[in-house]
Amino acid sequence: MIKLRGITKYYSTGYVKTFVLRNVNLEIGEGEFVTIMGPSGAGKSTLLYILGMLDMPSEGEYHFDGQPVHTFSDKRLTELHKHSIGFVFQSYHLIDDLTVYENLETPLLYKKIKGSERKSLVAEALDQFHIVAKKGLFPNQLSGGQQQRVAIARALITKPKLILADEPTGNLNSKEGKEIMEMFAELNAGGTTIVQVTHSELNAAYGRRTIHLLDGWVQP
Amino acid sequence: MIIQTKDLKKLYSTEEVETTALNNINLEIQEGEYVAIMGPSGCGKSTLLNILGLIDNPTSGEYQFLGKDVAKYSERKRAGLRKSNIGFVFQSFNLIDELTVFENIELPLLYLGFSASERKKRVNEVLEHMALMPRKNHFPQQLSGGQQQRVAVARAVVAKPKLILADEPTGNLDSTHGEEVMNLLAELHANGTTIVMVTHSQAYAEYSQRIIYLFDGQVVSENIRTKFKL
Numbered sequence: 001m002i003k004l005r006g007i008t009k010y011y012s013t014g015y016v017k018t019f020v021l022r023n024v025n026l027e028i029g030e031g032e033f034v035t036i037m038g039p040s041g042a043g044k045s046t047l048l049y050i051l052g053m054l055d056m057p058s059e060g061e062y063h064f065d066g067q068p069v070h071t072f073s074d075k076r077l078t079e080l081h082k083h084s085i086g087f088v089f090q091s092y093h094l095i096d097d098l099t100v101y102e103n104l105e106t107p108l109l110y111k112k113i114k115g116s117e118r119k120s121l122v123a124e125a126l127d128q129f130h131i132v133a134k135k136g137l138f139p140n141q142l143s144g145g146q147q148q149r150v151a152i153a154r155a156l157i158t159k160p161k162l163i164l165a166d167e168p169t170g171n172l173n174s175k176e177g178k179e180i181m182e183m184f185a186e187l188n189a190g191g192t193t194i195v196q197v198t199h200s201e202l203n204a205a206y207g208r209r210t211i212h213l214l215d216g217w218v219q220p
Numbered sequence: 221m222i223i224q225t226k227d228l229k230k231l232y233s234t235e236e237v238e239t240t241a242l243n244n245i246n247l248e249i250q251e252g253e254y255v256a257i258m259g260p261s262g263c264g265k266s267t268l269l270n271i272l273g274l275i276d277n278p279t280s281g282e283y284q285f286l287g288k289d290v291a292k293y294s295e296r297k298r299a300g301l302r303k304s305n306i307g308f309v310f311q312s313f314n315l316i317d318e319l320t321v322f323e324n325i326e327l328p329l330l331y332l333g334f335s336a337s338e339r340k341k342r343v344n345e346v347l348e349h350m351a352l353m354p355r356k357n358h359f360p361q362q363l364s365g366g367q368q369q370r371v372a373v374a375r376a377v378v379a380k381p382k383l384i385l386a387d388e389p390t391g392n393l394d395s396t397h398g399e400e401v402m403n404l405l406a407e408l409h410a411n412g413t414t415i416v417m418v419t420h421s422q423a424y425a426e427y428s429q430r431i432i433y434l435f436d437g438q439v440v441s442e443n444i445r446t447k448f449k450l
Contacts, residue, residue, distance in 0.1 A: 054361050078320060078357045086318075093317055093360070095327075097275055097308045099295075102331075107318045109330050136295060138275055140266075155318060 001162065001193055002028040002051065007060035009046055009216075020046045021057070022216040028195065030161075033188045035204040036197045038213035044197045045166055047213065051195060052164045053081040065161075086160035090170040092151035094139040101126070101135040104154050111158070121157055129153040129183065145176030152180065156187070163187065165196040169203060181206045221284070222383060222414050223249040223272060228281035228291075230267055230437075241267045242278070243437040249416065251382070254409045256425035257418045259434035265418045266387055268434065272416060273306055273385045274298040286382070303331050307376030307384045309401075311391035313368045315360040321371050322347070322356040328379040346374040350404070366397030373404050377413070384408060386417040390424055402427050 009021040021043045028034055036044050049055035050062065053069060062069040064080065072080065094103050104125055108118045126132045129149045139147055148171070156163065165184070169177030177200075185206050188194050196207065204210050212219040228245040231238055242264045249255055257265050270276040271283065274290060277298075283291040285301065293301075307328070308314075315324050322343055329339045347353045350370050360368055369389065376384055386405065390398035402424055409415050417428065425431050431443040 049361070054359055074357055078359070081359070082318070082320075087361070089317060089361070091312075093312070093315060095314045095316065096310050097273065097302065097306075106316055106327060109327075110319065110323050138270075140270070154316070158318075 001030045001032075001065055002026065003061075003063040005061040005063075007047075007050065007057045007062065009043070009050065009055075010058050019216050021050075024060070024216075024218055026211070026218065028193065030193055031188070031191055032209065033184070033194045033207045034196070035207035035210045036195065036213060037199070037204055037210055038219075041215075042213040043216040044213055048164050048166055048195065048197050051162075052085050052087050053077045054087070082158075084161050086155040086158070086163045088152050088155050088163065088165040088168045090167040092139075092144075092147040092171075094147060094150060094154075096139050099136055099138055100131060100142070100150050103139070103150055104157055107154060107158055125153040125157050143176075145172050145179065148172060148176070148180060149183075152183065161193060163192055163194045165194065167197055167199070169198075169200070177203070221248060222251045222253075222286060223247060223416075224282075224284040225272075225278075226282040228268075228271065228278045228283060230264070230271065230276075231279045240437050242271070245281070245437075245439060247432070247439070249414065251414055252409075252412055253430065254405075254415045254428040255417070256428035256431045257416065257434060258420070258422070258425055258431055263434040264437040265434055267437075269385055269387050269416065269418050273308060274302040303328065304379070305382045307379065307381040309369075309372050309376045309384065309386040309389045311388035313360070313365075313372045313392070315368055315371055315375075317360055320357050320359060321352060321363070324360065324371055325374045325378050327375060332379055342378055346378050350374045364397075365393055366400060369393060369397065369401050370404070373401060377408060381413070383414045383416070386415065388418055388420065390419070390421065398424065 004024050004026040007021055007024040010017045010019045024047065036047060038044050046055060050057050057070065101122060104122045105118060108121060126135055131146065131149055134142060134146060169180050172180065181203055184194055198204055225245050225247045228242055230242040231240055245268065257268065259265050271278050278291055281291065282289065286305065290298065290301065325343045325346060326339050329342060347356055352370060352374060355363060355367065389401050393401065405415055406427055419425050429445050432439055433441045
């Protein structure tokens, strides 16, 4: 599903190049659950953003489902990102003046999905993430763990093939974090490919393969 | 008069304790005013803003919004009024990561049932005005904090609401970008929009015409900065 060849990322300031990723070669198959670990500044999030098409490499090739993403225009990247990827962030970006139900519904409003189908997709997500009772509430009436569940449910409501998660439990207590990780495990068991960035060995244990980054290099 | 409250009260109760978040708030805000609300953390500022914004109901007291007695409205009735009259700007931008800049701004128009062509026209207008056109196909995570807040302001104004409620709109921004957002709000005000803003910053509060100070859920003083016509 994912094939990276010689991916390098650097920022130029004047005559100095600061390297974030160096010659990363990586293959991730459909249905895998991969963890990326490494100290702060190792390039973990940059790698995840490149995988998610939110950032572009300076050099190298990225093939997604056989398509040469590194040659794509902004517009095609936007489309591919929207159709294939669910991105889960550490902090939950919900809209405070929309209810839980409306927050979940938003990504569907932009696709040509009928009202009745939207309703059933939202109902399914509410059920899967155990937030049915919260559907009429606003984000600030929920706990942090509940808000993160809504954010994840929204990221996944369009049923993406690939989930990218950047420290998804970083703002949660251990019980809430465990709930989220169990949800990921369940989604993976259902066939969804997952790549997560985490500092936590406990969370990494849910994945089946761990990639270690150090100073932008993949460690052998 | 756009906002009028009488003896507004908000209590939160758990099994053991009852907390008074707001106590006897009497407030009048005229159409076209720019009001800042200040006070220490926990004084009730955000609770007040949520009630004024029809997100939450008061426990008791009266609230007249645009001449309608809304204190006991159901969520459905509040939602109708809220979506067609109020634009919100929050400290943490509240953008949807799965949607592009264009789509984030378009959202309120979708809820109001505007046609696709009208939506496109309106969104392009604000994109142009806020210098966001080159960013329209990008996702929020590809933008700087200042740009994200500009998108949030664009979304708040795209449906041309009568009232803008801003909760610490500059809280996550550096001073340059903070000022940029304040200038956008000032411009909206100059064009006739009513603005109520919660802020910790005295400097930013001075962009407003009137500062209301809250302490322990009560209005303790008011500072009218500019004379304005009613």
